[in-house]
Amino acid sequence: MHLAHHFIKGLWKENPTFRLVLGLCPTLAVSTSVMNGLGMGIAATFVLVGANIFVSLVRNIVPEKVRIPCFIVIIATFVTIADLCMKAFTPALSRSLGMFVPLIVVNCIVLGRAEAFSSKEPPIRSIFDALGMGVGFTWALTAISAIRELLGNGTIMGYYVSRSFEPPLFMILAPGALLTIGVLIGITNLISPKRN
């Protein structure tokens, strides 16, 4: 019951992209195609889960004053593992994400969850929290990518959908990302119950 709650909150109520508005830098940069968005989301989820487990395990050993460097080392380790594995097993995806896989280290969602959740909670709960956040980030990224790829390039997952219009290029460049994210955050705000 409680575990499920930790998972579900990341999907909508505390969605990292649309509700917490964290990790926007990679979101802006890689959401140019669905493949990239999905790949980035999965890589970030792996890092989130791995880092959250270990941060939670060492939470009682690590002194408060050096907790940030400790967390960063743990996060960086998982990011490097993810990067090497992607290079080895999904080279095409690794090439198109490029620099943004190593940059997961400084993704504020990961450090944010370590700081706000797993440094205070036991491992099992941390896993569910990380999974929720990761899946939340992944679907948000995929949704943004799908809109941008469709409007900016006329394709979905690399397949041509329609040739009836010349895709507006700016959708695939940075302004299109800001526009898409803004509109989607607006829509989620509209649907979500008002806060007092």
Add this chain to the structure above:
Amino acid sequence: MAERPKNSDLKQLLRFGMVLSSICLAATFVLALTYKVTRPKIEEQQKMAEQAALKLIMPDADGFKTGKTGDIEYYEAYKSGKLIGYCVKAVGTGYSGFIRMLVGITPDGTITGLEVLEQSETPGLGAKVKEIKPGAHEPWFTAQFAGKKASDLELRKNIDSITGATITSKAVLTAVKETIAKFLSGTGKQSF
């Protein structure tokens, strides 16, 4: 004058150091292990990508042999034991990073094919260097190079540039032209 640190402060500092270094040590160990496991796989992937590119730009060849002249790496392409051309590695400086390519040429410098191995150009603009139009089988930009002499290449004359990506188009063209020129003069010297 600085205050002498108290004994308990020192102990605390030591504890910080111990915790941090043991975490780093564990991380180093895990990473070393991952590196060792993935390295052969990564090298194999790179080789596979290169082999696939070789087949594309020199479809007639049935064997390749690596070589090096100056700082240019290349493959000699053979068909039933006869040398039919070279596949030369070229690197261009694009809009955002290096563009690594493989160029296939016949011994007299006619391009048989061009394949971009690695690029990090702007999606929607420079990245169109690898764009395959619907119904086509190969990227239209690099396909233009086939059948032309490397020394004759000229942007907007016999090669259409990519819209909005002049720097990328120029980088590819210049790299191909210069590398092939250097390569041909290099092998020329070697053969006597």
